[in-house]
Amino acid sequence: MAEPLLSVRDLVVEFPTRRGVLRALDKVSFDIAEGEVLGMVGESGAGKSLTGAAIIGLLEPPGRVASGEIWLRGERIDNLPREKMRRIRGRRIGMVFQDPLTSLNPLYTVAQQLIETIRTHMDVSDSEARKRAVALLDRVGIPAAARRIDDYPHHFSGGMRQRVVIALALAAEPELVIADEPTTALDVSVQAQIIDVLKEICAERGASVMLITHDMGVIAETADRVAVLYAGRLAEIGPVRDVIQAAEHPYTSGLMGSIPTLTQTADRLTQIPGSMPRLNAIPQGCPFNPRCPHVFDRCRVERPELIARPAGRQVACWLYDKEAQNV
């Protein structure tokens, strides 16, 4: 198999607090292949945004990568000096955040910001950069791009702003785009447009995408593979269709059952009892064990690692441990 574009190995992110060190991510490992869209889902506090922040080296202090490795195309990037990391951000990894206003500087026009990004990372002239910027805006679906490029961010509507952010993220032709809840702040009718643009333009340019969201619907429509996080650990990872239609981890299947859909007819939704533990109260063994309908003794003491399953799936659940089944 070809070398993955991004490889995260046993990533541990910790937050030292006065009441002890909180482990927000615990041995998270996954790969993103060239040109692939990996969805990262989980409830709030599961650690999905932290994973993205850790990869681009933008963890908010006091959070820190305590151990583990992050490789971008064979180059280790989790221990790079700040200056080198800054050059990778933007140039090789583009970012799209939930709130377009945080990624656009309100004091500069869209043109200034795009051209600056292009010229920081690529060796082109000012007029060439402008030409590229207009083309990019046009590509993300901004009408009359050549004229609107000189507007300030506040002149754009929410959806248009998010298009500008996508253009900005892709300006330096990065290999990987990390999109953290890119549509959460938008209306449903705009959300679909943004997802389409993001997906198409990344496919066109061969950029891989790590799509972080809590919305399974968005993942289903966009991602090739999906990773499910629970309490800072990977519960399951696999091709999106398999995971959605036949989830293996009890948490994932509970999650899928709890989403109301436009086609379902049942009167009651499947519900998972309780809620995700806080970081300071993660139970021993499998973090999902107190809520799990299939829990058995081993789950309460021993933590399940990711177990390889057919069709490139992996699941962290003792139900799928072959050795145990043979006993």
Added chain:
Amino acid sequence: MSDVLLSVEGLTRRFDVSKPWLNRVIERDERQFLTANADVSFEIRKGETFALVGESGSGKSTIAKMIVGLLEPSEGQIRFDGDVMDFNSGAAMRRLRRRFQMIFQDPFASLNPRWRVGDIIAEPIRTFDLMKGAAIRNEVGRLLDLVGLSATDAEKFPHEFSGGQRQRIAIARALSSRPEFIVCDEPTSALDVSVQAQILNLMRDLQDEFGLTYLLISHDLSVVRHMANRIGVLYLGRLVEVADAKRLFLDPQHPYTRMLLDAVPDLALSGRRRTPVTGEIPNPINPPPGCAFHPRCPHVMPICKQVIPPPIETATGRAACYLLAPTPA
């Protein structure tokens, strides 16, 4: 019809969004108004869940606020069980107030962080003077039990609970004055899906147990589909379609409803081909003339750009669109 619990007629709300007086004088600006709702009429029957869906700027929360008296309508009236609601009349309103309650969107903001949970839940009981002393304590315990928490939780503060648990507390508070009607303003949009399912199920169970009537405000069509008997679709402050819930999803009448349904991500991966959604919601301060949806509508006709379409009876309810008129005017 006698089983109507709440009816809304011609409800309109304008917000004054003008600049301060001095700026207007200096800059020679006119007064500006934002019409959050225009001429909204609907009825909610006893025991049903009526849902209002819409995107931002549709004015759905404004309607909720007018119904519970947090905002005064600019025009139109609201009738509760036959009585016109007049929030400026003290005594009559006091009796009416006990009969409706509201559940808010953000369980982190809807509970006073400095109050104990027991006091939060007991506030309606104390305000309406429904009970005294130890009886309040017992009632709060019973309510906590009812929403799936424990009576000892009354001693704790809100920050000791998760989002879902807080929303349960908010529901217990809403139930404590034994209301008949509860306005639920995006009750689960701040919650994670697995918790959302718990809360939606709880709301259902409580409705069955106490015969509650709900007005559900939501932007999430799947939630609305799951909960509602009838649905009103709002676009830029106007009701574009009201229909029976099941039939709305099978047979949407208004082009906007259809577009909205098409925009919902398809979790079933059925591969259905969807009409791509186009355009964005216009600025409500300066809405398009005629039908507000016409700039995005695939079936736009000349008249749509001039005259606001009146509601027309349809097979599933009513909708405001010229396409549905027997002979296009």
Added chain:
Amino acid sequence: MADFAPADRPNFLARAWDSDIAWSFRHSPLAIVAALVSVLIILAAVLAPWIAPHDPFNPASLNLMDGFTPPMEPNQFTGNLYWLGTDNQGRDVFSTILYGARISLFVGFMAVLFAMVLGITLGLIAGYRGGWIDALLMRVADVQLTFPAILLALLIFGIARGFIPPAMRDAMAIWVLIVAIGLSEWVNYARVVRGATMVEKNKEYVQAARVIGVHPVRILARHILPNVMGPVLVIATIGLALAIIAEATLSFLGVGVPPTQPSLGTLIRIGQGFLFSGEWWILLFPSITLLALALSVNLLGDWLRDALNPRLR
């Protein structure tokens, strides 16, 4: 409302010790030192009648022969020893400082209390009601802010004295001073409370109370007030330091408390007359006390502000 407080909760001290504020305090050496200094001065002032070696305001116990005794040196005529020396009338400087700090602190606390009550009330009303009441109050506040506080206090002080019969002036002086300083400081409280109220009133817990028809006064008192008190405590602490300095300034200018009840400011005014004739201690020790008090209270306020600000944690 204490209905729902648990019967077996850990005692108050244990809970206070475990709180975030206490933790932050224990980890801030500067705050600890500032608190120690403040508490020491406040205790000494409160206990002045019991711990002061002399009663400096009892003419019977004064001996003019003791005048100008330098610190830690026996008086050349009487042989009496005073730690911090004496002034021209033979008053023990240490004792006058204790009594002076008592006056300064009393005026400071009362002025802050007055400003706080006034500012919070007006701030709550302006923030909650909005509209013309808000506009009016805030314009008044704006106008007041364009004057230096001390100038305003002088003005109020002057006007008030004009209305008080001369016979009562000395007795009323301290209260006039309190009102003058309080009136010049209320704006800070009103502005902060107004801002916080405007944020809180749109929160859903306030709306929930409005839906059930809770009376606005009760909403302000029980719901909003407890949630805006954090920043108010910060300003109150810093405001105490400001009020003490304002009192000292007014007394130094000779318009503050009467000389029969000297505050730290009065002592400094008296002391500066002797600086060039060599009796430095009469000025120096009251000044150090004022400085230590104002500085430590101010540092406490700074620490409190940081400790209550979640973003700086």
